[in-house]
Amino acid sequence: MDSFEFNKIAGAVLGTLLFIMGLGIVSDAVFKGGVPKQSAYALPAAEEAPAGGAVAAAASSVPLPELLAKADAKKGEGLFKPCTACHVAEKGGANKVGPALYNVVNRPIGSVAGFAYSDAIKGKGGNWSYDNLDHFITNPKGFASGTKMAYGGEKDAAKRADIIAYLRSQADAPAPLPGK
Numbered sequence: 001m002d003s004f005e006f007n008k009i010a011g012a013v014l015g016t017l018l019f020i021m022g023l024g025i026v027s028d029a030v031f032k033g034g035v036p037k038q039s040a041y042a043l044p045a046a047e048e049a050p051a052g053g054a055v056a057a058a059a060s061s062v063p064l065p066e067l068l069a070k071a072d073a074k075k076g077e078g079l080f081k082p083c084t085a086c087h088v089a090e091k092g093g094a095n096k097v098g099p100a101l102y103n104v105v106n107r108p109i110g111s112v113a114g115f116a117y118s119d120a121i122k123g124k125g126g127n128w129s130y131d132n133l134d135h136f137i138t139n140p141k142g143f144a145s146g147t148k149m150a151y152g153g154e155k156d157a158a159k160r161a162d163i164i165a166y167l168r169s170q171a172d173a174p175a176p177l178p179g180k
């Protein structure tokens with residue numbers, strides 16, 4: 001056996017030994033690690049919906065009066081389509097699943113005769129100001145926890161403003177825009 005051959009064999013043996021040792025170290029590390037006492041990261045506590053709900057989160061950086069000044073009632077009429085499953089906004093419209101919405105801007109909350117409002121809405125007090133409408137449409141349950149309006153909410157502030165502009169137009173005398 002010349003020295004070259006010997007080196008090759010020795011090298012192979014050494015390499016194999018190193019490989020086996022390596023495996024041992026790795027498997028030790030894997031199996032001796034055991035079960036960690038705590039999960040590696042803290043699980044977030046269940047999120048409680050605060051009163052006001054996602055209203056703050058969905059609040060736009062642009063103030064509502066500015067959005068309303070730019071709002072488009074025609075677009076709002078289109079965006080109101082999902083609401084028509086439960087509401088009529090035209091003059092003389094009847095109560096459906098939800099109350100008639102003609103003249104809704106600035107009218108007292110929960111005031112349509114003959115509509116069986118939830119206690120949440122009946123007990124709310126105040127008027128449907130632009131702000132209240134905006135909060136309610138953002139997150140109905142955040143605005144009036146226990147409301148029976150089964151609608152998830154419109155999270156896009158500009159779209160809400162369009163919807164509110166449409167509701168405003170559905171009135172004998174559209175309410176003045178905020179700041180006007």
Ligand code: HEC
Binds near residue numbers: 133
């Ligand atoms: C699945 C049916 C449903 C949908 C969809 C729905 N609503 Fe309602 N809405 C209701 C019900 C029911 C009430 C009464 C809530 C209560 O008494 O708690 C209500 C109440 C309201 C009120 C309060 C009216 C008042 O007289 O006090 C407004 C404003 C309103 N809805 C606007 C909207 C708008 C805008 C949309 C669409 C973006 C919409 N709703 C979608 C069922 C619905």
